[in-house]
Amino acid sequence: MDRTRARVFVSGTVQGVYYRASTRDTAREHGVSGWVRNREDGRVEAMFEGSEEDVDAMVGWCHEGSPAAQVEDVEVEYGEPEGIEGFEIRR
Template sequence: MAARTRAHVFVSGTVQGVYYRASTRDAAREAGVAGWVKNLADGRVEAVFEGPEDAVESMVEWCHEGSPAAEVEDVEVEDESPQGEDGFEIRY
């Protein structure tokens, strides 16, 4: 089994109200990555991706583009220890 890894991501730019969270959820499920995504009060989007290292890396890369209407300005990534996330959800 591939080693699991976890990335905690903060995305800034025009990333709310542009289907960023739904697109992230769909992409993560397609990549086989667990975790969650949510909007922050300051206008950023926060997400956690957990799974095989290559899949998590692909999701971090995906965040730089995001949904078609998004305009991503910055992506901050913090590596963390896996916490056994299961499934991928939008949090409110």
């Protein structure tokens, strides 16, 4: 199984709307490892590692986000996985 890594930057109304918690829960459902955090510039940044199919599903999910989120833009950078285990919310 091919593993991949995606670093995602999400802009819009994505802080204070349970975006990070929803990202964590959805990533765990897909068996994706990584982390998610708020950035000082108002965006949310996330790192996903897993199968190409599951990582692509997470990137797609980021375009919608949590029910209260209003996503304006999603930037994605793909790279080699680093072997991250589990999924966490970073502060």
